[in-house]
Amino acid sequence: MACTELRLAGTEPESIVDGRGIRYTIFVQGCPHNCPNCQNPQTHDFHGGTVTSFDTLLDKIKQNPMLRGVTFSGGEPFCQAEALADLAVRLKAETKLDLTIYSGWTYEQLLQKHDAEVNRLLSLADYLVDGPYIEAQRDLTLHFRGSRNQRVIDLNATRKVGHVVLDDLDEE
Numbered sequence: 435m436a437c438t439e440l441r442l443a444g445t446e447p448e449s450i451v452d453g454r455g456i457r458y459t460i461f462v463q464g465c466p467h468n469c470p471n472c473q474n475p476q477t478h479d480f481h482g483g484t485v486t487s488f489d490t491l492l493d494k495i496k497q498n499p500m501l502r503g504v505t506f507s508g509g510e511p512f513c514q515a516e517a518l519a520d521l522a523v524r525l526k527a528e529t530k531l532d533l534t535i536y537s538g539w540t541y542e543q544l545l546q547k548h549d550a551e552v553n554r555l556l557s558l559a560d561y562l563v564d565g566p567y568i569e570a571q572r573d574l575t576l577h578f579r580g581s582r583n584q585r586v587i588d589l590n591a592t593r594k595v596g597h598v599v600l601d602d603l604d605e606e
């Protein structure tokens with residue numbers, strides 16, 4: 435049976451820092467990565483946050499015609515891969531919005547999990563911002579990410595050509 439709710443830390447209804455355009459960002463609750471100097475330590479506890487229904491989130495998303503997309507951030511979205519994949523299915527069916535997902539794992543590490551729900555969630559996303567936040571590589575000039583090791587991957591192009599294609603945001 436499809437999931438109908440997820441555990442989240444909070445939302446940002448009109449973010450301009452979590453991917454292209456104006457985005458509704460969902461910060462999921464729970465993260466195992468413990469990146470030093472993480473900006474969102476309150477999202478780490480897997481038992482924290484609040485459980486929220488997909489209907490509540492989708493109602494709010496559909497109310498804003500200015501949105502270009504939705505972003506799943508964290509916390510670690512891929513720790514709730516099944517629930518987020520089910521939400522992404524509804525998002526794609528009920529809106530024309532694109533989907534960006536952040537992860538503390540790299541794209542290659544996500545693929546190496548060989549986890550059906552992780553793969554399903556990846557298959558529904560348009561962009562992946564991958565890798566942990568590394569303080570020593572912090573760079574405030576980067577678009578949509580905090581440290582130079584992190585990549586913004588164009589997943590549609592990546593799936594098409596069979597190797598990682600970056601979204602060249604820094605050229606804009």
Ligand code: SF4
Pocket residue numbers: 465466467468469472473474475477508509510537538566567
């Ligand atoms: S992956 Fe994100 S939320 Fe998790 S510890 Fe690292 S910076 Fe913090």
